[in-house]
Every structure is written in C-alpha cells, then in structure tokens.
Amino acid sequence: MMFSTKEMPSPSSLFSAYASMAASLMLFRSMANELVPHPVRGYLYSTLSYIFKTHSPMLTLVIEESNGISRNQVYDAAEIYLCTKISPNTHRLKISKSPKGKNLTIRLEKGEKLVDFYEGVELKWRFICAESGQNNPNDPFSPPRSEKRFFELTFHKKHKDKIMDCYVPYVLEKAKALKDEERVLKMYTLNNSHHHPYNGFKWDSINLEHPSTFETLAMDLELKNAVIEDLDRFVKRKEFYKKVGRAWKRGYLLYGPPGTGKSSLVAAMANHLNFDVYDLQLANIFRDSDLRKLLLATANRSILVIEDIDCSVDLPDRIRHGDGRKQVPDVQLTLSGLLNFIDGLWSSCGDERIIIFTTNHKERLDPALLRPGRMDMHIHMSYCTYHGFQLLASNYLGISSHHHLYDEIEGLLKETEVTPAQVAEELMKSEDVDVALEGLVKLLKRKKMEGDEYEGEDEKKIGPQGAKRQKTESKQRKSVRNNWKNNTKRSSKRLSAKANHYA
Ligand SMILES: Nc1ncnc2c1ncn2[C@@H]1O[C@H](COP(=O)(O)OP(=O)(O)OP(=O)(O)O)[C@@H](O)[C@H]1O
C-alpha cells in the first residue's frame, strides 16, 4: 500500500498499512522458505525487516550477556534491577540461593516481559533466551548447543537520548546499590602454604561472618557516632578527594588494652560499609617486594588491617642476623617502607581504601606512625564504662529497664579496670538476669580487692618509699581511669568539630 505525498495518513490507515506489510512479510517468508536458497533467504529477511522496522516509532535496544570477551555490565545490571520491578503480570520467575548468600536470588524466566516507567516514559523489557547450534548425538563434530541470552528494551524513539544518557546509568547505579546489599563480605588472610620463594604470598578468602555491628559495640556513644559520621562522610566524598588532589583513603589507629573491642570495631566498620577486610600479618612477611605485591592485590572498597602494629613492626630488628650482621638489602622490610608505600603507590592506584592499625600500646609506636596526617583518626578503646555495660546487658540479657543491682555495678565500674570482653563473658554465664548480674558484681568486687591487695602486699616487699611511689602512681591511674570518659568525650567533640569544619 502506498500513500501519495499530499495525503496525510490517519492512524487507522497507518495501522492497516503496517498490518498488511506484516502479512506480506509472513506470506513472503513462507514462499521464500520453499523457493529461495538458504543463504539468500537470510539476507532477504533482514532487508525486509529493516524496511519494515524503519516505519515503527519504537526503538529496541538489545542488551546481550557478553560482548564475546567480557560480560556486559548493562546486562548484569538489568538482571538485578528488573527483580525489583516484578508485577502481578509476571508469570514465571527463577529463584536460587547460594550456600553463603543472605537472600534468595530472583531472576526473570525466559520470555517474560516487564513494564517500567522512568520520568513518565514507558519502557518495555523482555528477557530472551535463543538457542543456537544443534548438538547432533551422531555427529561428534556438530557444534555444541549454546544459549544466547539478552534483554530487549523497547521505548518510543523520541526518548532515545533520555534513555541512553539517564535511564541506563540509573539502572547501573541501582543495580550496584542492590548488589552491595546482597554482598557477602570477605575476609582475606595470608596463607603460609602458598608461600613460594618465587611467587611470594597470596591472599586466601573466607566469608566474613563477624556479627559485630555499631549497635552491639560497647564504646563511648559520642566517639561511636563520630566514627560512624567519619566513615559515612568518607564514602560520600569521591569528588572532594579528586578536587583537592588527595588519594581517596582514610586511616584509623585503634588503641587500647586487650579485650576492649578493637577487632570488633574493625568488623563493625566492615559491616557498616559493606567492605571486605584484608588482614595483613606483618610478622610473616620479610620482603618489601612481597608486601608490595600483596598490597597491590587488594581490591577497592576494602579495609586493610594491620593488628598489633607495635609487635609486628619491630622491623629494624628483623633485618639483622642473630650475630648482629645485617642481612642483604632485598630481605628488608621497614616501617617507613610500609608507610611510604601505603601513602604513595598503593593509595594512588586504588579507590575507597581504609587502613586500620591496632595496638595495645600506643606509647610504644614508632613516631612515624603517629605523625599528624598519617592516621586520620586515633580511636581509644577503653575499659568498660557504665554506659557500655548497659548496652551489653541489653544485648546479652535483654534488660531494657533499671535493675536493682545497676547502682552497685555503676559504682564498682568506676573503681575497677574491667574490659567489655570480661563483662560480656560474665553476662553469658546465665540466662537468668539476677544470676548473671550477681556474677558480674562478684567479679567486679574480686577485681577491686585484687587491686587493693596487690598494693598492700607490695608495701612489704618494696619498703615505705616504694609503696609511697606506687600509691601515687595508683592514684594517678585511678584519676586517669575516672577521667578517660571525659577525655574521650572531649576528643570526640574535637573530632566532630574538625569533621564539621571539613564538611
Ligand atoms: N567494646 C565491646 N563491645 C562489645 N563486645 C566487646 C567489646 N570489646 C570486646 N567485646 C567482646 O569481647 C570479644 C573480644 O574482643 P576483641 O577481640 O574485639 O578485643 P580486642 O580489643 O581486639 O583485643 P586484642 O587487643 O586482644 O586483640 C569480642 O568478640 C566481643 O564479644
């Protein structure tokens, strides 16, 4: 059917024109199947389909699973994104769950269609699996049957720019956020069995299932909030870091006695950010070259942890033989080498990196590590406070209101040095609230007495002068203990002020 150039076709005449073209195409196909040789047939079909499609107001984007070498990110994103668009009209879905996965994975079944709307534009999605090749059991050389999977995204041609420039990036971004939610965190550690004189060390990964979160962590509330704010600000500031020409990394130094929650805080940070953790045990590494390779093999959006830095980097000692002779230079590993590499090359070839050092003895650390600007935040994890105890009691025993033993516990906590780990252990001993809290009171009293007796006994051994000195020291320790909360409050206020200044 033809239209003269002067006539304006009505919608119904356009429709009947398309219908008759489609019918002609089908008729032509059936005739061609019989009359036209196979290679020519394909050419004729595609030419006719092209002519037919140029009259359609709709545009279809074909999103294939792979480009032949690597996976198509738009396909992967569409697969994830479309799960959130399932409507009552969807008939068939595929579900699965991996052993370590958190949730069910839902995917469209082949042939399923979905409609999505973006800024008022209607978008039709279709998932297609086309089988190609035929596996002939009698012919060992027949090509294996393979499945080609792709999405078709159809919309009105006039929205092409909006869809390409805004909608597709929107789908990619949404899918990334959904993937992060579903992600199982990994903990990478060094495996000694992989150590080979030429290959060096390799990272081994296991799922990070540490349950510690900021909700379960007993620490000064203001300090906790300052850490959370700092992390949240860090991940949001990609453009800021770029603008000021700084590597997008952040360093934290966690210090405090054993059992105060340093490792738990690392896990809480990883769970909060959804970042993998690389646990670098420096004591096992002897060469800068190994260290560099390991650091370069860490991924973006990850936390690199070096625990007990005061013990593991007694580095200058490690470069000597027992007899004092120096070893050859290529087996050296130095703290300054480590820090320079972290500040330099490692930071510049990765994004969103967090590095955490932990120590029980901040005073023993190399000044190079404490130099301003090296670690962005120094976090003091200290003995259990009354507030920390209340949080643990609520988590471990489900106590939400005041208990008659609380006042006594509050008083005892001010006079003793007990770690959150010790308190937690005591609270786990019984499910009966009264029994567990009485157990804790006993522990605190014992600790208090041990402290007092210790000072008394020493007086006999060290004489009146020594005892006097020790009493003064003990008083100082107590006042430090009682004031630590105020100190951390002050330091976290300072941090918040500093953070607000930069925000
Ligand atoms: N602040 C805390 N809040 C909640 N639980 C804690 C806290 N500190 C310790 N715990 C409990 O004690 C256990 C041991 O604590 P963790 O390993 O985090 O201490 P640490 O400071 O890293 O000790 P170390 O210096 O010996 O490495 C944790 O698994 C947790 O159950």
Ligand SMILES: [Mg+2]
């Ligand atoms: Mg630890």
